[in-house]
């Protein structure tokens with residue numbers, strides 16, 4: 001089940017900035033050559049991420065779940081002059097594709113790639129005052145990543161968690177493990193007094209969280 005009907009999505013796509021050429025190519029290549037291409041953020045969500053980043057003008061972005069690099073590139077578009085985006089990917093087989101994709105853009109020098117399980121990479125990091133944190137990896141661990149990094153996000157910083165509507169399953173009767181985990185995450189964040197939050201029905205659901 002898609003959250004938005006196709007006619008509405010087509011209208012949104014048509015009246016949103018077009019996908020930059022390099023991203024259009026990455027999107028096409030991912031769909032042609034990579035397993036599970038639907039994991040890529042895509043045109044509309046990519047422009048939302050880019051817009052949020054441009055509004056925030058971040059110096060430090062951390063992304064969990066690189067895949068083919070699409071969302072990292074979108075978020076990096078808004079970085080301040082000396083800003084850096086760190087992105088973590090567990091699947092080292094993606095290295096060549098991600099590096100090629102990032103090289104094809106003008107944000108190449110601002111992106112640092114880390115291969116490994118996110119939890120270990122985070123524990124090894126010395127990140128602080130994160131302006132934007134984008135969580136888009138193994139959905140069962142969303143809350144773990146949120147808890148590991150919330151104290152490293154600056155006051156006023158933005159945390160974005162993807163897929164929180166889980167194709168509509170979170171508000172249906174589904175009881176599979178992933179659905180229950182995401183339902184629990186949404187409940188935990190909704191009562192967390194450290195943060196302000198709003199769920200946007202974009203693609204598969206984007207949870208925007210602002211640290212107080």
Ligand SMILES: C[S@@+](CC[C@H](N)C(=O)[O-])C[C@H]1O[C@@H](n2cnc3c(N)ncnc32)[C@H](O)[C@@H]1O
Nearest residue numbers: 039040041065067070071089090117118137138
């Ligand atoms: C939904 S995709 C990311 C899509 C990407 N953010 C985008 O929008 O284009 C999730 C990615 O997280 C990676 N991943 C899964 N578990 C992970 C973990 N424990 N640590 C780091 N990356 C992980 C997967 O290999 C996959 O490439």
